[in-house]
Amino acid sequence: MYGKRNPDETRRHLLExxxxxxxxxxxxxxxxxxxxxxxxxxxxxxxxxxxNKKALGYAVVxxxxxxxxxxxxxxxxxxxxxxxxxxxxxxxxxxxxxxDHLVQLGCPLNNLAQEMAPVDEGFRRRIEALFHLWRGGIAxxxxxxxxxxxxxxxxxxxxxxxYIVSSIEGCVGAAKSAQDRRVLIACSGGLLDYxxxxxxxxxxx
Amino acid sequence: MYGKRNPDETRRHLLExxxxxxxxxxxxxxxxxxxxxxxxxxxxxxxxxxxNKKALGYAVVxxxxxxxxxxxxxxxxxxxxxxxxxxxxxxxxxxxxxxDHLVQLGCPLNNLAQEMAPVDEGFRRRIEALFHLWRGGIAxxxxxxxxxxxxxxxxxxxxxxxYIVSSIEGCVGAAKSAQDRRVLIACSGGLLDYxxxxxxxxxxx
DNA sequence: TAACATTCATACTGGTCGGTATGTATGGAA
DNA sequence: TTCCATACATACCGACCAGTATGAATGTTA
Numbered sequence: 086m087y088g089k090r091n092p093d094e095t096r097r098h099l100l101e102x103x104x105x106x107x108x109x110x111x112x113x114x115x116x117x118x119x120x121x122x123x124x125x126x127x128x129x130x131x132x133x134x135x136x137n138k139k140a141l142g143y144a145v146v147x148x149x150x151x152x153x154x155x156x157x158x159x160x161x162x163x164x165x166x167x168x169x170x171x172x173x174x175x176x177x178x179x180x181x182x183x184x185d186h187l188v189q190l191g192c193p194l195n196n197l198a199q200e201m202a203p204v205d206e207g208f209r210r211r212i213e214a215l216f217h218l219w220r221g222g223i224a225x226x227x228x229x230x231x232x233x234x235x236x237x238x239x240x241x242x243x244x245x246x247x248y249i250v251s252s253i254e255g256c257v258g259a260a261k262s263a264q265d266r267r268v269l270i271a272c273s274g275g276l277l278d279y280x281x282x283x284x285x286x287x288x289x290x
Numbered sequence: 291m292y293g294k295r296n297p298d299e300t301r302r303h304l305l306e307x308x309x310x311x312x313x314x315x316x317x318x319x320x321x322x323x324x325x326x327x328x329x330x331x332x333x334x335x336x337x338x339x340x341x342n343k344k345a346l347g348y349a350v351v352x353x354x355x356x357x358x359x360x361x362x363x364x365x366x367x368x369x370x371x372x373x374x375x376x377x378x379x380x381x382x383x384x385x386x387x388x389x390d391h392l393v394q395l396g397c398p399l400n401n402l403a404q405e406m407a408p409v410d411e412g413f414r415r416r417i418e419a420l421f422h423l424w425r426g427g428i429a430x431x432x433x434x435x436x437x438x439x440x441x442x443x444x445x446x447x448x449x450x451x452x453y454i455v456s457s458i459e460g461c462v463g464a465a466k467s468a469q470d471r472r473v474l475i476a477c478s479g480g481l482l483d484y485x486x487x488x489x490x491x492x493x494x495x
Numbered sequence: 496t497a498a499c500a501t502t503c504a505t506a507c508t509g510g511t512c513g514g515t516a517t518g519t520a521t522g523g524a525a
Numbered sequence: 526t527t528c529c530a531t532a533c534a535t536a537c538c539g540a541c542c543a544g545t546a547t548g549a550a551t552g553t554t555a
Contacts, residue, residue, distance in 0.1 A: 090521060092532060111405065113319050117513065128514090129534045138513065190408055198467035199404050200316065203395050213468055247464065247473070248480025255460025259452065262403035263418055268452070275453025279484055295502060295551060322543065333544085334504050343543065 096134045098124045103141050104149045108186075108193045111200050112142050112208070139207070142197075146211045150194050154215055157182075159222035168230035169280050172223060172249065180269065188269060191261040194219075195254045220246040227283070237285045245283060252276045301339045303329045308346050309354045313391075313398045316405045317347050317413070344412070347402075351416045355399050359420055362387075364427035373435035374485050377428065377454065385474065393474060396466040399424075400459045425451040432488070442490050450488060457481045 102124045106115045117138060121128060135141040157179050165171025180187055190196070194215055201208035223246035230236035256276060260269035307329045311320045322343060326333060340346040362384050370376025385392060395401070399420055406413035429451035435441035461481060465474035 090532060095532085110409065111316075111318070113316070116511080118511080127534050129518095130532070132514075133532060191404060195463065195467075196404060199396060199401060199463055202467045202469060204315065209467070209469060216464075216467060244476055244479055247477050248461075248483075251460035251464040251477050252457050252480070253460070254463055255456035255458070256453075258400065258404055258459055258463070259421075259456040262400075262407045262414070262421060264407060264414060271449055272452050272456050274449055275457070275484065278453075278487070279480065282483070282487065297502060300503085321541080323541080332504050335502070337544075338502060 095126055095130055099126055100149055104145045107145060108190050151215055154219055158219055162222045162226045167235050168226035169284055171226055188260045188266045192254060192257050220250050223249055234285055236283055300331055300335055304331055305349060305354055309350045312350060313395050348416060356420055359424055363424055367427045367431045372440050373431035374489055376431055393465045393471045397459060397462050425455050428454055440490055441488055
């Protein structure tokens, strides 16, 4: 397009469009034709940058979703004073940032996980790497909180992180299934209960 | 097949095969050809019993999945003495019954919800009706527990049921994403924490 | 047994898809 | 200026898919 040539830009455009297409309809139902249509890129260009559809999907996970997760969760949690406060704040920030997309289409990472994990091991491993990153960021914050006396020490940080991430995906999934933002709010109440229960001095441990 | 004729049976076979196919690859990727192949039913028979693919999918939700949910969750919870004990017992029973299928392929209802809710309103409503049934069974048990003094009364039963179901789906989803049964166990630990916290006399309310 | 609706069976259609073959324009290096 | 890899563009292919047209059995009813 434009008669101009710019390989890096076209690759970026393809990745962004593929990300949105996959987020909208899933990987298997994603149409290369629609991606090309929306980007103005031609099939020749696409197959120059990616050997096949699967490689494009892999790149979306490895680059686009990974960058979002890193910037949206890992980095912010590093600079949080209190881990529980930090998780709650990041949670609401991410929910606000994604807006209606989160309720309508769900979490891009979890969508892919649920669709592709049983079907393609390459996807599964890449997706699991991102979940590992995510849980790692939360667990690190929780461990720091334990050292600083903010988080109860009778819990294993990694186990808590696993449950927190799963619970987030559960809540987002419920809201998506209902196509109703209020479900996200109501469901998050239970998660907040759990998070508050992780603070130090909450008894019954 | 068999030269014999039996409309009810062929319909049942079709529904069962469709259920399995959808559970395996999702509705959109489900192939009528594969369903016919595995049942031995022909295309003419299929389109005699169902007007189109979508109607077959709807019937799977309305009949197959609904029956499973009713028999597996609603009925058992009605005869539970303690709701928290009951939920925990049903949880493990269901997990045991589905075996590796649960970890490999995930929850049939939630799979469909995540795939189809944003795409087709007919699916969404039917799926949401089943979630309503499920949450209703749990909420009813919790309310009875509150009346009988077994469950703390500073919680709204419906909100708790929403979070419990979402949390279950989150845990199952995590295990499916990891394709690892141990993830299901570890993740359920957090849910058990939450459930135990619903019992009466647990402080910090 | 004759008429008729139900229950299937077979062959075919149009459309979409991922992928490929082939060609062309660009830009940098020698 | 020549050469050549890079970066595209266009046309086409075979596979699969949901859905349809048509007809043949089968069971039911009169």
